Amino acid sequence: MEDPAPRHGGSVFAGLVGASQVLGLVSVVLTGVWMGHFRGGFAWDGSAQEFNLHPLCMVLGLVFLQGDAILVYRVFRNEARKSVKLLHGTIHLLALIISIVGIVAVFDFHRKAQIPDVYSLHSWCGIATLVLFCLQWVMGLLFFLFPVASAWLRATYLPVHVFCGLMLLVMAIGTSLLGITENLLFRIMPTYSQFAPEGVLANTLGILLVLFGVLLCHLITREEYRSPPNPEEESLSVHFKTLTEGGSPASP
Amino acid sequence: MEDPAPRHGGSVFAGLVGASQVLGLVSVVLTGVWMGHFRGGFAWDGSAQEFNLHPLCMVLGLVFLQGDAILVYRVFRNEARKSVKLLHGTIHLLALIISIVGIVAVFDFHRKAQIPDVYSLHSWCGIATLVLFCLQWVMGLLFFLFPVASAWLRATYLPVHVFCGLMLLVMAIGTSLLGITENLLFRIMPTYSQFAPEGVLANTLGILLVLFGVLLCHLITREEYRSPPNPEEESLSVHFKTLTEGGSPASP
Numbered sequence: 001m002e003d004p005a006p007r008h009g010g011s012v013f014a015g016l017v018g019a020s021q022v023l024g025l026v027s028v029v030l031t032g033v034w035m036g037h038f039r040g041g042f043a044w045d046g047s048a049q050e051f052n053l054h055p056l057c058m059v060l061g062l063v064f065l066q067g068d069a070i071l072v073y074r075v076f077r078n079e080a081r082k083s084v085k086l087l088h089g090t091i092h093l094l095a096l097i098i099s100i101v102g103i104v105a106v107f108d109f110h111r112k113a114q115i116p117d118v119y120s121l122h123s124w125c126g127i128a129t130l131v132l133f134c135l136q137w138v139m140g141l142l143f144f145l146f147p148v149a150s151a152w153l154r155a156t157y158l159p160v161h162v163f164c165g166l167m168l169l170v171m172a173i174g175t176s177l178l179g180i181t182e183n184l185l186f187r188i189m190p191t192y193s194q195f196a197p198e199g200v201l202a203n204t205l206g207i208l209l210v211l212f213g214v215l216l217c218h219l220i221t222r223e224e225y226r227s228p229p230n231p232e233e234e235s236l237s238v239h240f241k242t243l244t245e246g247g248s249p250a251s252p
Numbered sequence: 253m254e255d256p257a258p259r260h261g262g263s264v265f266a267g268l269v270g271a272s273q274v275l276g277l278v279s280v281v282l283t284g285v286w287m288g289h290f291r292g293g294f295a296w297d298g299s300a301q302e303f304n305l306h307p308l309c310m311v312l313g314l315v316f317l318q319g320d321a322i323l324v325y326r327v328f329r330n331e332a333r334k335s336v337k338l339l340h341g342t343i344h345l346l347a348l349i350i351s352i353v354g355i356v357a358v359f360d361f362h363r364k365a366q367i368p369d370v371y372s373l374h375s376w377c378g379i380a381t382l383v384l385f386c387l388q389w390v391m392g393l394l395f396f397l398f399p400v401a402s403a404w405l406r407a408t409y410l411p412v413h414v415f416c417g418l419m420l421l422v423m424a425i426g427t428s429l430l431g432i433t434e435n436l437l438f439r440i441m442p443t444y445s446q447f448a449p450e451g452v453l454a455n456t457l458g459i460l461l462v463l464f465g466v467l468l469c470h471l472i473t474r475e476e477y478r479s480p481p482n483p484e485e486e487s488l489s490v491h492f493k494t495l496t497e498g499g500s501p502a503s504p
Contacts, residue, residue: 181434
């Protein structure tokens with residue numbers, strides 16, 4: 001890796017990437033503190049402690065890891081494009097597995113406590129986000145890692161993939177905020193309006209997640225942080241060219 | 253106006269703009285039906301009926317009108333850029349006034365009912381969104397409608413203005429979803445999990461707002477829907493050039 005900084009404002013870029021990582025990690029830690037300290041910790045027995053794994057898994061998987069999986073295209077701009085693609089897909093897969101554990105935890109808790117499933121706006125948005133996230137991952141795999149699609153189809157699908165990825169990150173953050181609100185009103189409604197420490201901590205977590213999302217959107221959409229055309233990609237693309245119809249393949 | 257369609261896919265663009273308007277208007281109507289039919293209608297007397305103006309004003313002002321104010325740059329691409337700027341600023345001003353009425357309604361209701369203010373994540377996000385929205389409007393006025401800033405400064409601020417505008421729309425939608433969840437849990441917690449009609453209606457409203465946001469983001473960020481360089485803008489820019497330092501002024 002020769003120079004991980006973007007064309008202009010390399011130190012600003014590095015600072016913003018660092019800030020995003022701090023925001024993401026602090027969000028994961030705050031979720032752990034909220035569930036660990038205020039809500040009695042973690043278990044896998046269908047109890048409220050099993051439910052507590054749900055927020056932790058979703059913030060870690062569907063927010064932090066999903067965000068970082070997108071960010072690798074900006075951070076590792078001088079690495080071989082194929083390696084970055086593999087890293088992007090692998091972090092997404094890890095995010096997906098952790099998210100599924102989080103979803104199983106909440107369904108398991110509901111089943112044992114005889115609480116109905118999928119009635120709230122949080123659950124509607126969450127199910128939609130996870131289903132679309134799975135679809136996005138499979139489509140990404142087919143279009144960009146396996147040479148199934150033609151170069152033209154890949155180039156056409158690329159902006160859709162990038163747009164949907166960013167929308168899914170925003171939806172994951174929005175759904176997390178709905179979950180925070182739902183959880184606080186279920187558990188501490190009488191003291192929430194008195195600025196109970198648990199409420200202030202959870203609100204702060206919500207604001208940090210919003211800041212993480214805004215920073216990620218900035219880093220991903222700003223033109224000057226975009227990867228320049230990579231000469232290495234041209235040589236790698238030959239491999240795809242022999243397997244698909246003409247033209248150079250597109251990469252996010 | 254010669255041709256309001258973008259360079260490519262004019263009918264798709266028109267269809268998507270139409271769909272966004274249907275989604276936005278149905279969202280406003282559903283909010284009205286929710287507050288009017290299920291929550292006892294509207295008043296201005298500090299009662300719960302005054303509170304009911306809050307969701308209606310915020311969905312109408314901070315979501316629908318804010319979205320449409322952004323969209324004018326894509327829809328009226330062949331109109332004089334100065335007229336479009338004025339329309340953009342005017343719709344935003346209308347959105348701001350309606351939003352302030354909505355905010356006053358909820359504070360007035362809280363004061364009369366002795367409910368504490370600004371303790372929930374919904375209120376934290378809402379206050380942040382409204383304050384930043386005001387700032388964005390004033391900055392837009394100074395930079396793009398009055399020739400206070402230099403052409404260089406306008407060109408530098410333009411991508412920040414566009415990015416912040418889109419973020420504010422997303423924040424407004426996210427905050428609305430938090431408000432929907434909060435309101436349902438305050439009012440119908442026992443029946444929400446039984447798929448009470450009010451809950452299903454409000455959840456549907458939330459999903460429509462998400463779709464409105466996704467569609468707006470698509471229409472605004474997609475390269476082929478962007479306005480081409482407008483010859484009329486060049487002649488208009490002379491007016492600014494005489495008042496500010498060299499270079500042509502930037503326009504969103």
